[in-house]
Amino acid sequence: MIGAALAPDGVRLEGLSKRYPVRGGTLDAASGIDLITPKGDFVTRLEPSSCGKSTVLRMLAGLDDAAEGDAR
Numbered sequence: 646m647i648g649a650a651l652a653p654d655g656v657r658l659e660g661l662s663k664r665y666p667v668r669g670g671t672l673d674a675a676s677g678i679d680l681i682t683p684k685g686d687f688v689t690r691l692e693p694s695s696c697g698k699s700t701v702l703r704m705l706a707g708l709d710d711a712a713e714g715d716a717r
Contacts, residue, residue, distance in 0.1 A: 654684035656705065660714035663700050674700040678714070 661678040664671040675697035682688050690698050703709040705716045 655686065656680065656682045656688075656717070658701070658705065658714065658716050661701065661704060661711050661716050662713040663697070663704060663709060664712045675704070 658678050658680040662676045663674045665674055666672075678697075678701055680688070690701075692698055700709065701716075704711050
């Protein structure tokens with residue numbers, strides 16, 4: 646995996662997904678997010694409103710559980 650040596654000291658998201666139950670099914674708030682950054686790097690995620698940016702940050706902080714994948 647590219648950048649695997651960076652993961653112990655940085656941020657690593659692998660296949661991160663979050664689903665919320667809604668009437669009649671589920672809502673994918675984030676799906677298949679992959680990211681590897683070295684310690685000390687500054688990363689910006691610019692996307693439209695309601696695309697899952699805060700959801701990904703909450704999973705990374707440990708405030709929400711991921712449906713799939715890993716965040717550390």
